[in-house]
Structures are given as structure tokens and as C-alpha cells.
Amino acid sequence: MTTKYFLHAAAVLSSAIVAFGYAGSASADVAQATGEDTAARCQQLSSLYSRHNTNGYARPIEVDAAVEDCRKGNYAAGVAALKRALARAQIPVPATESARSQ
Numbered sequence: 001m002t003t004k005y006f007l008h009a010a011a012v013l014s015s016a017i018v019a020f021g022y023a024g025s026a027s028a029d030v031a032q033a034t035g036e037d038t039a040a041r042c043q044q045l046s047s048l049y050s051r052h053n054t055n056g057y058a059r060p061i062e063v064d065a066a067v068e069d070c071r072k073g074n075y076a077a078g079v080a081a082l083k084r085a086l087a088r089a090q091i092p093v094p095a096t097e098s099a100r101s102q
Contacts, residue, residue, distance in 0.1 A: 036096040037079045042070030044094065045082035052091045060085060 046067050053059060066081035086093050 037075040039070065039075060041096065042067070042075055042078045042082065045079060045086065046070070048091060048094070049082060049086055049089070052089065 046063070049063055050059075062081055063085050066078045066085065068078075069075075069081065070078035083093055
């Protein structure tokens with residue numbers, strides 16, 4: 001009797017984990033496409049960093065990775081990394097509205 005109960009509980013638990021996994025990735029896609037995490041925002045922040053970068057051709061690997069994330073459509077990660085790089089370089093991050101107007 002306990003083995004049957006265990007197998008039933010394991011099946012229910014694994015189904016719930018799979019369902020939450022699919023729901024989580026779908027909601028992440030929706031969140032990525034809305035708000036400030038867009039291709040325009042990625043372009044705005046990477047251009048801003050490039051304008052203020054005084055090292056010539058040298059650019060931190062984090063900025064290159066952020067631009068690559070944006071290029072692949074992972075806007076949330078790209079925008080977050082670009083914001084961190086701008087903050088580290090003491091470059092003020094512009095408001096989100098200005099990214100939409102460009």
C-alpha cells in the first residue's frame with residue numbers, strides 16, 4: 001500500500017514541477033517583451049556605453065556578453081548587464097521612456 005501511495009505522490013509532484021516549469025518560461029517571455037527590456041533599450045544602453053568608453057577599442061567582456069544577449073533576444077539579461085556596466089563606469093542610466101522614442 002505504501003509503494004502505491006509513494007508512486008502516486010511522485011507522479012503528482014513531477015506533473016506539478018513540469019507545469020510550473022512551462023508556466024515560468026512562458027511568463028518570462030511575456031515579461032521580456034514588455035517594460036524596459038526591449039531591443040530598443042538594449043541599443044540605447046550599449047550606444048550610451050560606447051559613447052562614454054574612453055578605452056578606445058577595449059570593452060569589458062561583460063558589455064560584449066550583454067550585447068550578445070540582446071542580439072539573441074535575451075533582453076532582460078542584456079539590459080541588466082548593461083545597467084551594471086554603466087553604473088560601474090559612473091554613467092547615468094537614462095529613463096526608459098527615452099528608449100521608446102528613439
